[in-house]
Amino acid sequence: MTGKTIEYVKQNVSERSFFSSRKRPYAGACLQWEHSAEELSALVRGLSFGERYRNPLCVPKVYLINIIGIVKTLEVLSVSTHKQAGILVDIAQNFWIVTTGTTDIRIEFIQLTGEDLRADFLADMLCISVGDSLPIINNSDLEDLTQEHEELAPYESFWVNRLESFRPLNFKFDTLYHDLDCIFEIYYNWNLYIDIENVTSEERLVNILGAFAVYLALVNDVQYFYLDCATELPKHEVIDYSIFFSASVPFEFNIDFNCSALDLYSSISVERSILNKFKTFHKDIICRYPQLRSTESLYSKYICNVRISIIDFINSEVKPAVSQLYEKNNASLTMQIDPVKGAFRWISNSSHIENADLKRMADHIISLDRLLLSNPNLPLKSLLSQCGTLGII
Numbered sequence: 001m002t003g004k005t006i007e008y009v010k011q012n013v014s015e016r017s018f019f020s021s022r023k024r025p026y027a028g029a030c031l032q033w034e035h036s037a038e039e040l041s042a043l044v045r046g047l048s049f050g051e052r053y054r055n056p057l058c059v060p061k062v063y064l065i066n067i068i069g070i071v072k073t074l075e076v077l078s079v080s081t082h083k084q085a086g087i088l089v090d091i092a093q094n095f096w097i098v099t100t101g102t103t104d105i106r107i108e109f110i111q112l113t114g115e116d117l118r119a120d121f122l123a124d125m126l127c128i129s130v131g132d133s134l135p136i137i138n139n140s141d142l143e144d145l146t147q148e149h150e151e152l153a154p155y156e157s158f159w160v161n162r163l164e165s166f167r168p169l170n171f172k173f174d175t176l177y178h179d180l181d182c183i184f185e186i187y188y189n190w191n192l193y194i195d196i197e198n199v200t201s202e203e204r205l206v207n208i209l210g211a212f213a214v215y216l217a218l219v220n221d222v223q224y225f226y227l228d229c230a231t232e233l234p235k236h237e238v239i240d241y242s243i244f245f246s247a248s249v250p251f252e253f254n255i256d257f258n259c260s261a262l263d264l265y266s267s268i269s270v271e272r273s274i275l276n277k278f279k280t281f282h283k284d285i286i287c288r289y290p291q292l293r294s295t296e297s298l299y300s301k302y303i304c305n306v307r308i309s310i311i312d313f314i315n316s317e318v319k320p321a322v323s324q325l326y327e328k329n330n331a332s333l334t335m336q337i338d339p340v341k342g343a344f345r346w347i348s349n350s351s352h353i354e355n356a357d358l359k360r361m362a363d364h365i366i367s368l369d370r371l372l373l374s375n376p377n378l379p380l381k382s383l384l385s386q387c388g389t390l391g392i393i
Helices: 037-046 119-126 139-165 201-220 261-278 290-294 355-374 380-390
Strands: 061-063 068-076 088-091 096-098 105-110 185-187 224-230 248-254 306-310 333-338 343-349
Touching: 037 068, 037 105, 088 119, 105 119, 139 248, 139 261, 139 290, 201 224, 201 248, 201 261, 201 306, 201 333, 201 355, 201 380, 248 261, 261 355, 261 380, 343 355, 355 380
Parallel strands: 224 306, 306 333
Antiparallel strands: 061 068, 068 105, 088 096, 096 105, 185 343, 224 248, 333 343
16 A cells, blocks of 8 residues: 555455355354343344255254254243253243243254254153253363364365265165164174285275175175265364264265276275365254255165274374274174274174174175285176185175
8 A cells, every 4th residue: 555556356256265165153053051042043043044045054053962953943032030041941842941141032943854853852852851951061162163163164065965966875684683672782703814915004994895895786786885984073072073073974985897906996095085085074964955955865864774984093003992992883784994903893783683694794705805806907897707606696
């Protein structure tokens, strides 16, 4: 200005350089009871984009320690029944009444898929009653939560596209049965079978995933599919981030039988890099994008009965704690891979599958792993012509 010159810079609208596209509502739009009823009402109204429009920010939520409740509507009442904020003063079929920093508010809830959620069922599920204090997150934890939401913001469009096209591979188990009274998980022995020199842990991981993918492709007669893959969420001393962010993501496999095992390994390595970059997604993404809500039974569809779990301590000098090796999930069968050991084992949820079937599957995957490694430059089609003699299919 002193030199009487002005430098003009064109705004980069695509990157939102004039206003950061990664900004998100404070605390992931969790209601903070000590605020005034009017402030909370403004937050809920400000994040209501309409049923037919995408919401690129967040949905208003109630933090309930083990889960979150998604707020459908919030009504400011004219009475104040308690001096302390965050007291649950009434539970009805369709709403809760909660105290705030000023007057009481009336809240209704919805599910991730957009359907109404009965407020009395939610209270019963959480074992909370009238007069109970609802959880309050302290300021430092709120800052951490805000930061985690904003760090994932740049990756949202990727996950919207992937979830929209996601089709899980639900493996057909011949002996699958459901025993609702049997909900424990069985951890089977590690399959240690190959001692290869000059091979990194990452390479062994990719080898095992390749053999598993080829096995599933052969048995299910598919070439393109996704498997549920556990992802490591940030750890926090107070907040369980798994209630805000998905603890598993879709892992893409594309088995081209005209390509070689090396090509397959390369594609799996690329997919690993992609998932490491894009990390995970906000769970509320499903109810914020109409194309995801309208996708046939997306939330129930995003439950794959076969899962991959990777003990990702390849570059760590610290051995994993026992609790990190045994993490619960909803899959009927999990292949857990330890890249350092170069081995895998089965985790069977609810004892769904016979031991003999698990042994047979492991033997087939081991045979395939050895077969692919024996001549990785040959097309898979040529290699797999030996499957009949190996008894794999």
